[in-house]
Amino acid sequence: MSDPLSTTFAALADPTRRAILARLSLGESSVRDLAAPFAMSAPAVTKHLKVLQRAGLITQGRQAQWRPCKLEAQPLREAADWVAQYRQHWEERLDRLETYLATLQPPSTEEKQ
Amino acid sequence: MSSHPPFTISRLLKAPRALVWEVYSQPAHLAHWLGPKGSTVTHSQMDFREGGTYHYAMTVEGGMELWGKWLLREIQPPEKLVLIQCFSDSQGGVTRNPWTDAWPMYTLSTTTLTEQEGGTLLSLVWEPYEATDTESALFAASHASMNQGWSGNLDVLEDYLSLLNQKA
Numbered sequence: 001m002s003d004p005l006s007t008t009f010a011a012l013a014d015p016t017r018r019a020i021l022a023r024l025s026l027g028e029s030s031v032r033d034l035a036a037p038f039a040m041s042a043p044a045v046t047k048h049l050k051v052l053q054r055a056g057l058i059t060q061g062r063q064a065q066w067r068p069c070k071l072e073a074q075p076l077r078e079a080a081d082w083v084a085q086y087r088q089h090w091e092e093r094l095d096r097l098e099t100y101l102a103t104l105q106p107p108s109t110e111e112k113q
Numbered sequence: 114m115s116s117h118p119p120f121t122i123s124r125l126l127k128a129p130r131a132l133v134w135e136v137y138s139q140p141a142h143l144a145h146w147l148g149p150k151g152s153t154v155t156h157s158q159m160d161f162r163e164g165g166t167y168h169y170a171m172t173v174e175g176g177m178e179l180w181g182k183w184l185l186r187e188i189q190p191p192e193k194l195v196l197i198q199c200f201s202d203s204q205g206g207v208t209r210n211p212w213t214d215a216w217p218m219y220t221l222s223t224t225t226l227t228e229q230e231g232g233t234l235l236s237l238v239w240e241p242y243e244a245t246d247t248e249s250a251l252f253a254a255s256h257a258s259m260n261q262g263w264s265g266n267l268d269v270l271e272d273y274l275s276l277l278n279q280k281a
Contacts, residue, residue: 003212003213003214005212005213005215006213006214006215009213009215009247009251010215013215013247082212082213083251083254083255084255085255086120086255087120087122087255088149089149090120090122090237090239091122092149092150093146093147093148093149094122094124094235095150096145096146096148096149096150097124097126097136097137097146097235098124098126098127099146100136100142100145100146101126101127101128101132101133101136102127104128104132104136105127105128105132
């Protein structure tokens, strides 16, 4: 699973990581604040953050002492774009089917209706 | 089987049912419309019988070549066609979705043709086949947002996330 989309979807497949993203959609947060609602060790939370970071879904600041985590929307947007394209594909395919059927039939049949 | 609703789409076609069936089941016809806008079908080989296959290739906008395969399950001319669909290669193998491994390996599509005033109603039901929960959720998310116009596409992702959450 090395393509960016699979990395994004794999990162999203875990409920803890989704909860972390949901929290970050409200604004930046320190690792300690992020970890607070979860009944898990700090290293376990850090592990999840690393997965999210590798997927490009969050970044962690280097300046401030508390190194805030921040949500990055771009990979989410790309994943959503990809996910949304299937209906469009089917619509396009049926458009082409319709056009093709019209070329196979004499135009007079259509005009009679 | 997935607990998510399948993808459905239908279209009233201005053509007699026999013609629609022909165009849907013969490789020379399929090559004219099978791909999305801007694509060209470059290979179209059909063994049209239950248990048979349809193997095809298309070049899509941007030049990428895509191979696909149907495994024909149920053929009821001129009204019903059930097939398993997968991505493929030039050798006719089964491959993963080239964009993401998270897509179901196999999908099942059921096409029904019904005679109606003014033509033929084509109805398609498309669902994951032997997929994991995560794959099914991704599949469902690709059509969860029924609104046309997917500019607000983060909604789609929200749908995906909520589908995953139902499983959690």
